[in-house]
Amino acid sequence: MRQLVSKCFPLSLGGTHLQQNLISSARASESKSSNLLLQTGLISPSCAGMFHFLPPLLRSIKKLEALIDKHMLDIDGQKLQLSSLGPKWIWDKTGRWATFGDELLTTQVSGSHYCLSPTHEEAICSVMSQYLKQLSHVHLPIRLYQTTTKYRGEAKPHSGLLRCREFIMNDLYTFDVDEQSAATTYQSVCNMYDNIFRDLGVAVIKASAGTGVIGGVMSHEYHIKSDVGEDKVGFCEKSHQAWNLSNMTLDELPVDPEYIKEIKCIEVGHTFLLGSHYSKKLDVHYINKNQDTVACEMGCYGLGVSRIIAACLEAMSSENALRWPLALAPYKVCIIPPKSGSREESMNTDLVNELYDLLHNTTEFTDDVIIDDRTNRTIGWRAKHANLVGYPVTIVVGKTIMDTEPKLEVILQKEKDSTNYISVPDVVDYLKKQLCFRSNK
Incomplete structure (x- = not known):
């Protein structure tokens, strides 16, 4: 059956009075991507910080998911699906039920407390603690990923898909035998991310960053330059190194300040080398060649799928017209x-x-x-x-x-x-x- 504009873009033709009121209130934004996605009817407001994705935008999302799937094969990534509901007891084991604070959306079912997972370290560890009991060191590394909806109790959602309470994310979790192997995996994933953005034809800045509530021993962020970006990145024009400036100033960077420039950016990806922080707390162990029980070295990695699309549109579009990476055009x-x-x-x-x-x-x-x-x-x-x-x-x-x-x-x-x-x-x-x-x- 042939694809027709009249069926794929109905909301761009006007919509109901209620829809128009919702769109008008959501469109008061400095974000080009937000305004244009609303104007073209590619997203429809549900409530503050939450949107329905209409067929053309969902096509774009599925194209990005397929591109990520293709690159995951290069690092032997295996796709799975983890539950969106996380039980409180396992989040208490890592202490993150408390540390996430109001950003953690919680609910109660039959007297038990759960969260709508903003990230899945606890969930993947609960799977792997059982899985690895049947395996030994010869079966590692293992690399598992998913693309799913995440939730965050954003206090002041704004800019459409750039800062919202419900979003689509790709997250990868890796398990290795030792620190050296985990570092090799980390570099492989970083290279994969570079290849994904190269395929999109979008320039990104890779910046050293803190580990925050995720934890671990090292992390890097991937950013797209944008005037509406909330992150400030210090970029060295000589070495091409970059740092997130949320916890430091330009003067504190380990390079000659003469070559440093502060850039406003949108974060679209984040990589973490976790070490054994979660595996020790959640019993993710394997049997080594000496028959000893050893905690896995872990990494976790995230790409904001819906945010990548919005950030690309933010960077490429004019005030009056959307412009897409060729690979993502609906x-x-x-x-x-x-x-x-x-x-x-x-x-x-x-x-x-x-x-x-x-x-x-x-x-x-x-x-x-x-x-x-x-x-x-x-x-x-x-x-x-x-x-x-x-x-x-x-x-x-x-x-x-x-x-x-x-x-x-x-x-x-x-x-x-x-x-x-x-x-x-x-x-x-x-x-x-x-x-x-x-x-x-």
């Missing part, structure tokens, strides 16, 4: 047919569907093409909406299709929009070349 190509009743429509009744099938049957565009079927609207109106949504490519079937040599109007959403007129037989090869160039830029 659809790569939007086809705009002629207006109903126009001469162009009467002369080219089958061309739009033929063009859709041609692109859909090309590997690079399979399931990534959408038709703006709102043909009661002018081509110009729909082209403006396509620009707002930020499709990497918009193809207009308009007046030039009636020329002696029929051509399509192809609009490429790069740093500046560019329009080219391409013959129908050449359009696939043209787009392959243009999009591959853009994705490797």
